[in-house]
Amino acid sequence: KIHRIASIPGDGIGVEITQAAEKVLHVLAKTLGGFEFDFTTFDWSSANFLKRGWYMPPDGIEQLKNHDAIYFGAVGSPDVPDHISLWGLILPIRKSLNQYVNVRPTRILPGTTSPLTTCKPADLDWVIVRENSEGEYSGQGGTSHGDTTYAVATEVSIFSYTGIHRIMKYAFETARSRPRKKLTMVTKSNAQRHGMVLWDKIFYEVAKEYEDVEIDKMLVDAMTVRMVLNPESMDTIVATNLHADILSDLAAALSGSIGIAPSSNLDPTRENPSMFEPIHGSAPDIAGKGIANPVGAFWSAAEMVRWVGQEVAADKLMQAIENVTKAGIKTKDLGGQKNTEEVTTAVCQEIERL
């Protein structure tokens, strides 16, 4: 069986870690046998944007549709304003391919430690379910009187019944599938009195179908406090596009490093390919040095492997990653001394050994 993967390395360390992930995936397929990955690389980067004037060609989305999944490195460059690069590449892909769920698991991997004094590895085991299609990332709004001293700009967040209902369904299903069956809903409905109130309402409506799932509600500001002081009190978390963006970076930091955290941009209807990307950015400061942590890229790759139906292979890859971190073969951000290539080689060897 051949899995056709669209690969978009993008900018900065995105290129290095995508290479590393492809290598690991080839070794995985070769070792297990019975399936293969066929990567098509798309050179949609900021460097090319500066040359050509576009990130994706007009039929870019159509080209992607022609694949079983998309692997994404990172986008962002000091030479292009961030809102241009992101609205030129990652955000239209998420939206056009109906990837309305962004799943962000966080755990403390073996051999790594939390920066929190009292947090034992088992205390922090969360899945953040992020609304990925609307909310604060709707892109609506505008600017009037732009260059004057009476300029006024708006950001319009859209919350639709469909958008909220489907993310709540996904979050409840996720919570139900996990041993603790616990879902914490995050909101800011005290200050944001329209969309966030609808968000809360639909949460409680959907909750009625999931009486086996234990629920609670947190305000986003207080949620950061709880993540720091009571990590063990949470399991599955559902939040808006912006809130979950912030909380998932915090979660990654509390689990040791932003370099390990994966994300899956899913279209659960499977009408469109889903996209897998580490949550870290393009990190221009360390790009090209070969020192980026590839663990987030590998973990994202494992989620992709699972999504395309290769469960056994996904488990093996996760096991290999964890054996390697456990053995202390880690990059500098995790307190180790290894570079990208050394960690990659170690994971490949571990796959072959397992």
Added chain:
Amino acid sequence: KIHRIASIPGDGIGVEITQAAEKVLHVLAKTLGGFEFDFTTFDWSSANFLKRGWYMPPDGIEQLKNHDAIYFGAVGSPDVPDHISLWGLILPIRKSLNQYVNVRPTRILPGTTSPLTTCKPADLDWVIVRENSEGEYSGQGGTSHGDTTYAVATEVSIFSYTGIHRIMKYAFETARSRPRKKLTMVTKSNAQRHGMVLWDKIFYEVAKEYEDVEIDKMLVDAMTVRMVLNPESMDTIVATNLHADILSDLAAALSGSIGIAPSSNLDPTRENPSMFEPIHGSAPDIAGKGIANPVGAFWSAAEMVRWVGQEVAADKLMQAIENVTKAGIKTKDLGGQKNTEEVTTAVCQEIERL
């Protein structure tokens, strides 16, 4: 000299900690001499809202104007939807009295510790300058098709030149007044491409007037990572209403407890009274038990004392608070064993002793 203070204890532990703060302020004035505090208490609470149908009477804002400062406990009750209580009380006060700056200092007080393994007390010393009048708290937007499955709601964030420019000026002045002269600006202009782009632009515009201030720019998600992993790298921080709300709760947690953190809602023009409140909420779960941490309330009171011009008294109060935490006289959230009254008595005695 008599300082006329409007006191709004509000809900839950707001009542207990306001009482404690008033007691400490009376002792402070009596000990130092030459000035007095005259408190007028406003019973604008959720309990009374349920009886009367309003938090503030129609001339509430006018009544407050008649004072030198406002002391606020907390608002929020399980019996009233949060958006009703907050838009009935705290948010209209901030907005109507032009309190466009919210200042939130965070430090690790003597005798307390950060939950972060590598954070030494001197590493975490931040002032968060929060935009307090517009942005994500503008209240604009609405809901259509409310009770249907095609409901759609919007939250409209407003960013105006005036609103952004004045908060940047305040933030740069704050940064300049501190030894490190460093200002970190927080944004999400990669995903929010209208208001946040204007925010960035005006930041760089104002920066030209402050060449002695070292600046940098962070995305709000990455900012949480930096706060956890590199607390020593920051000093003064400026962020929008929502971003700073989230970051200031995180900051409080990283400094040990949300129970110690103060906030000042300032009208820097001094045309209207400013308002001082601990950043914690009404905490219904522990309300009435006499165990709430009064330190955030005392620190907020110290900021108020400074604002009304009693610098010497403000310094003395801060010194007393710090001596008491240093001596280990702390509530449970800080790892201590004392209750509200014991901490309050200790602070009063320390004021008299100093």
